[in-house]
Amino acid sequence: MNLQDREEPIELKYFRFLEGRIDLSPEEKRQYANVQKGFEGELKFDHWIEQNLSPDYLLIKGLLLEHRGELFQIDTLLIFSGQIYLFNVKNHVGDYYIDGENWHFMSGAEIKSPLLQLQRSDFLLRQLLRKLGTNTTVKPSLVFIHPEFILYNAPPKLPVLFSGQLHRFKKKLNSMPSKIERKHEILAERLVSLHLDRSPHTRWPDYDYQQLKKGVTCVKCAAFMSDKERKWICTGCGHEEDNETAILRSAKEYQFLFPDRKMTTNVIREWCGINGSKKKIRRVLTKHFRHLSQGKGSYYV
Ligand SMILES: [Zn+2]
Structure with missing residues (x-):
């Protein structure tokens, strides 16, 4: 059962509505493309879950939570009666490699480690769940949903699901007994009620009414x-x-x-x-x- 529809990220809305009405800087264009790509990846994973999983589960799409003054984001939370899965979904494409704790493009440029963000979300979620009185274990995973993503040097223990592993993961989940009871629903509802609307870190371009080009823009291509x-x-x-x-x-x-x-x-x-x-x-x-x-x-x- 799905408890919360995935909302389009606020910054994506800003970019979508402003695109065509102002000139975006190269940096803003890059940010727009990244947010859009990320959102598409999350939708793809939602679709995969809904098409493939058969046991009793609760699905929460997109949570922004706070614990002890720290904000953390969870792309997808999947609750089974005996196990909670925390997924952060990545839609990276191309060749990357890991060197120790650091993640790089094949060209050598370093990227922000998605693992650190996952570990932080996992840590804060576990604390929050304990506060809410649940001791169900949490399994965190990064999901690389794009089939053309390659990560060289990845240690086997890395909490990662590559798109080529999803089929086996589905079999594993579908063979797991799960019976959702009222207490699981109460926990999920509680988490949804704690969801925050927007992060103070959200960034979008500056604009004012006079400066924006007027007209009706196209939903498909943003032209007038x-x-x-x-x-x-x-x-x-x-x-x-x-x-x-x-x-x-x-x-x-x-x-x-x-x-x-x-x-x-x-x-x-x-x-x-x-x-x-x-x-x-x-x-x-x-x-x-x-x-x-x-x-x-x-x-x-
Ligand atoms: Zn158009």
Whole structure:
């Protein structure tokens, strides 16, 4: 049973909504690509679990927790009655090697060791579980989900699952007896209730309203779409969207990017780059948001 849907990382949302509206620096582009790749890897592993595992289990996708003032992240938590698996999922591609404690690209450049992060999460999770009164053992693993990832010099004891090992891992898990009881559900619900929304370490580009290019951007390729009265067509890839979907989506982007600014029909007309009548905007906003009047003006929340 799945207890929490995987949320798109906040920074990925910022990048997605800003891409096309501002010029991202090479560093920001790299960060965007990394966050996106990481998220895709996590979704792939979720899919693998849901397609392959048959015993009774509880699945929690994406937890940001705090224990004694320290924040830690868990990509995937899989709870069986006799064992808890903590997975951090990596979507690296290509050749890497390990030298002692250090991890490197084949070119020699060092990368941040994913193992250290895993060990830290494991340590803090075990402490938190003890505080919550559970003594079920935790097995931490790094999952390298991409089939084209190679790690040279990896010692056999490394808590790592390579994509080529997932099939055997599935057999192992599926042969394990597990019976989820209410106490396991209570623990899982407790962990979900402790989940924090956003980490203070989250980074995204600076922006302000004036500086952003206005218009409706394409969900597929981030190019601007052109307004064809009843529908919108992407100038980059030709993707089509009906009026309501495109305007609603853009209004939600606006709300996300500018939580402190009021959303009025005029603002959304400018935001979407619509020259014609305000009618179609008002129709969408009235249908999907709450309309509040303030003095002579009004806005939507
Ligand atoms: Zn497009």
